[in-house]
Amino acid sequence: MYSEKVMDHFKNPRNVGEIENADGVGTVGNPTCGDLMTMYIKVKDEKIEDIKFKTFGCGAAIATSSMTTEMAKGKTIEEAMKISRAEVANNLGGLPPIKMHCSNLAADALHEAIKDYQKKKEDKK
Amino acid sequence: MPKIYMDYGAGKPVDPRVLEAMNPYFLEIYGNASSGHSYGNAAKEALTSSREKIAQLIGAEKVQEIIFTSGGTESNNLAIKGAAFRNKSKGNHIITTAIEHMSVINICKYLQKEGFEVTFVPVDDKGTVDLEKLEAAITDQTIMMSVMYANGEIGTIQPIKQIGKLAQEKNIMLHVDAVAAVGQVPINVVDENIDLLTLSSNDLYGPKGVGALYIKKGTRIVPIDQGGGQENGLRSGTENISGIVGMAKAAELAQTEMETESKRLIALRDKLIDGVLDSIPYSFLNGHRTQRLPNNANLRFSYIEGESLILSLDMHGIQASSGSACSSKTLEPSHVLRAIGLSHELAHGSLAFTLGKQNTQESMDYVLEVIPEVVKRLRALSPLTPKEILR
Ligand code: FES
Numbered sequence: 001m002y003s004e005k006v007m008d009h010f011k012n013p014r015n016v017g018e019i020e021n022a023d024g025v026g027t028v029g030n031p032t033c034g035d036l037m038t039m040y041i042k043v044k045d046e047k048i049e050d051i052k053f054k055t056f057g058c059g060a061a062i063a064t065s066s067m068t069t070e071m072a073k074g075k076t077i078e079e080a081m082k083i084s085r086a087e088v089a090n091n092l093g094g095l096p097p098i099k100m101h102c103s104n105l106a107a108d109a110l111h112e113a114i115k116d117y118q119k120k121k122e123d124k125k
Numbered sequence: 126m127p128k129i130y131m132d133y134g135a136g137k138p139v140d141p142r143v144l145e146a147m148n149p150y151f152l153e154i155y156g157n158a159s160s161g162h163s164y165g166n167a168a169k170e171a172l173t174s175s176r177e178k179i180a181q182l183i184g185a186e187k188v189q190e191i192i193f194t195s196g197g198t199e200s201n202n203l204a205i206k207g208a209a210f211r212n213k214s215k216g217n218h219i220i221t222t223a224i225e226h227m228s229v230i231n232i233c234k235y236l237q238k239e240g241f242e243v244t245f246v247p248v249d250d251k252g253t254v255d256l257e258k259l260e261a262a263i264t265d266q267t268i269m270m271s272v273m274y275a276n277g278e279i280g281t282i283q284p285i286k287q288i289g290k291l292a293q294e295k296n297i298m299l300h301v302d303a304v305a306a307v308g309q310v311p312i313n314v315v316d317e318n319i320d321l322l323t324l325s326s327n328d329l330y331g332p333k334g335v336g337a338l339y340i341k342k343g344t345r346i347v348p349i350d351q352g353g354g355q356e357n358g359l360r361s362g363t364e365n366i367s368g369i370v371g372m373a374k375a376a377e378l379a380q381t382e383m384e385t386e387s388k389r390l391i392a393l394r395d396k397l398i399d400g401v402l403d404s405i406p407y408s409f410l411n412g413h414r415t416q417r418l419p420n421n422a423n424l425r426f427s428y429i430e431g432e433s434l435i436l437s438l439d440m441h442g443i444q445a446s447s448g449s450a451c452s453s454k455t456l457e458p459s460h461v462l463r464a465i466g467l468s469h470e471l472a473h474g475s476l477a478f479t480l481g482k483q484n485t486q487e488s489m490d491y492v493l494e495v496i497p498e499v500v501k502r503l504r505a506l507s508p509l510t511p512k513e514i515l516r
Contacts, residue, residue, distance in 0.1 A: 002436075010436060016506055027508070033450040034458075034469040035430065038508045054508035056473075058432040058451035062506060098456065 002059060003093035009063035014070050017052040023120065026112025030105045035061055039069070039109040043117055046077050053109070060099040064088050064106035072110055081114055083107055126442040129488045133420060134277045134305065134479030135446055139371070140330040146374035147332065150367035158364050159355065168366050175373030179337050182376040183303075183322060184313035187342055192356040193369050196336035197304040197325035198228040201271075203360065204300045204321040204338055205232045207346030208269050209241055212298070216266035218242045220297075222254050223464035224276050229302055230460065233271070242266065250466045251413040252281035260291055269298040274312065277305030278448060278461045278477055279412030280421030289318030298344065304328055304336075308379035309387055309419050320344045326368065330482070331375030335368035390419040390480050393489050397422045397478060400493040405500055406514050411465065411475060420480040428510040429503040430473045437499040438476075443492055448475045 002010070019040035027038045035057030042050035051072050053065040068088050072080045089095045089103040150171065156164025158172050176188040185191060194200045209219060221233050223245045233243045244262040248254050254272060270292055275282040285301060292299035300321040303312055308329045314322055321344060326335035340346065340359070352361025394417075401408050407427040426434070431447025438445055446452070448459030450473065458472035467475075478492075504510040 007436075010433070011440065013506065033456040034473065035451065036508055054506060056428065056507040056509050057430050058449075059436045061430075061451070062433060098454070101456075 001096055002063070003095075005067075005091075005093040006060060006063040006095065009066040009092065010059045013062055013066035015052050015066065015073070016054070018054065019050060019052050022113075024113040024115070024117030026109045026114070026116055028105055028108045028112055030057065030061070030101065033058075033101075035102075035105065037061065037065055037105050037109045039065075039106075039113040041072075041110075041113045041117060043077065048072050048075055048077065048080055051110075051113075053106075057105070058099070058102060060095055060102040061105055063092060064095075064103040065109070067092050068106040068110050077114055077117070081111060083110060127488070127491055129443045129484065129492060131478040131480055131484060131488075131492070132444045132446050133481030134477065136333070137327055137330050137481060138483075139327075139332055140375060140378060140482075142378060143331050143371045143374045147367045147371040150370050154366070158366065159353070168364070171366055171370050172364060175369045178373040178377045178380075179324065179339075182307070182312075182380050183324070183339055184315050185339055185341075186315060189357065190339055190342055192338050192340065192360050193364060193372075194336045194338055194360055195334055195365075196327075197226070197302070197323055198336075199360075200323040200325070200336045200338040201226070201228045201300075201302055202232055203349050204323060204340075204346065205229065205269070205271055206236065206349055207359070208298055208300065208321065208344070209236055211345045211347045212268045216264075216268040218244070218264050218266035219269050219271065220244045220246060220259065220262045220267060221271040222246050222248060222273070224248050224252055224279075224281075224461045225271065225273050226277070226302055226304065227460075229271055229273070248281075248464055251416075252276055252279045252411075252461070252465050253413060253416065254283050254288070256284065256287055256291070259288065260295075263295055263297065267295070267297050269300060271300040271302065274301050274303040274306035275310065275418050276412070276461060277418070277421070277479070278459060279423045279465065280417040281413045282306065282310065282416045282418060285319070286317045292320075293318045305418060308376075308383060309390075311383070314339055314341065321346070326372035326375060329372065329375035329379050331372040332368050335365060335372045337372065386482070387419040390484075393480055393484055393486065394419060394422050396486070396489045397480075397492065398424070400489070401496055404493070404497050408500070411462065411467075422478045422480070424476050424478070425467075425471065426474040426476065426500050426504075427471070428474065428507045429500065431475050433503055434474070434476050434499065437503065438495065441495045441499070443495060446477045446479075448477065449473045 022040035158168040322339035431449030432452040462472040
């Protein structure tokens with residue numbers, strides 16, 4: 001059912017965990033099937049220096065989380081904000097149609113984490 | 126890596142002895158049972174002796190009470206729609222339960238659109254039908270009850286004998302979907318007052334695409350499909366003789382071997398259930414602890430999701446299934462898990478093992494080694510897992 005790429009990320013997910021004192025945290029719930037994902041980012045000079053995730057969900061949700069963190073790491077905030085759901089799915093060699101919403105979850109969590117970082121930065125000013 | 130298939134509820138291999146019994150019916154005995162010559166007679170004889178074997182397995186009194194279909198779904202359609210349409214003049218109310226197989230649920234929903242009233246009686250948290258609620262649902266319009274013998278997903282066995290008694294007292298037809306139960310627990314349609322009983326071949330280690338319906342003498346139903354009038358006019362179409370012979374052989378084997386095999390499965394099942402509950406914190410059993418199918422262990426793990434459990438186990442050579450929303454076609458959790466009161470979130474972490482002939486004590490040992498690892502890994506990935514259980 002899943003591509004090799006998806007299975008690879010499912011078996012060996014990259015960047016699993018939490019970041020203490022993260023600069024931004026994004027949590028999204030999946031309204032379609034009721035899953036949950038949290039992303040943590042550490043930002044330096046407007047670049048994502050470190051990123052970690054935790055996911056409660058299906059194989060695709062875990063794989064898309066992992067892929068998203070891999071794509072975001074090292075990117076500038078601006079670039080990372082542009083990572084799209086479709087891109088995540090493409091980089092995984094595609095997802096079964098019914099699992100496309102899981103890739104939304106990962107990209108959304110990343111964007112939420114970035115927004116949280118930006119908001120915190122604003123608050124500090 | 127060992128190969129340990131534990132999804133027998135979804136599909137079973139054909140017993141080699143069944144295959145052997147079927148073989149001549151492809152190459153040598155290929156006549157049509159409706160033909161008046163010797164080839165036709167040979168097919169007819171095979172049909173009659175097959176009916177006998179099925180009748181014996183379920184304690185039916187007459188061979189004519191058994192008709193063959195293409196499987197459980199068709200038998201359910203014929204039984205429920207056939208009885209509903211035939212008895213419309215007596216009433217338009219049907220009672221069933223919230224945990225029936227999707228075929229029964231969807232047939233009932235279809236009948237609702239056709240003007241029938243349907244009551245879906247709830248079950249308790251173990252998945253047992255509440256007899257009082259069942260009785261309370263009966264009205265003077267009720268023509269039929271359809272209650273499954275046992276639930277294939279959570280394993281709970283229903284008090285069919287008492288339900289049969291109730292149906293008889295109230296003069297209501299009783300249809301029982303016995304697909305998950307047949308071959309695992311003794312069924313007797315006469316003792317249990319069953320009017321219509323659905324059976325499938327694959328669940329007995331027979332070929333897929335064959336099933337049967339027991340129709341008690343005097344029970345009136347109309348056919349769903351029109352055609353040449355085979356199977357007493359109730360199921361037209363040339364009989365699938367080889368498949369039917371296979372199902373009958375499977376039934377015969379089930380009858381002689383059920384007692385020993387069920388005992389063996391219960392030991393394996395309990396080893397698995399106790400082993401998991403003892404070694405994994407926040408793991409639970411779905412369904413009834415004792416009134417349960419010999420081959421069913423449906424376990425639930427907090428904080429993780431079923432599809433990722435299935436994938437992880439598959440990577441270790443173990444096959445199981447889940448009622449999680451993520452592993453369903455509709456992204457809705459199993460209606461059975463919802464009916465026993467599990468929230469979306471709790472239903473997520475369910476894992477159903479259905480055991481069978483090839484599973485052994487050693488397979489359980491292996492599975493009991495693998496599950497804790499897999500659960501631990503997924504819990505470490507989950508944002509819901511409390512820190513203190515991660516160590
Ligand atoms: S997280 Fe539920 S389907 Fe992917």
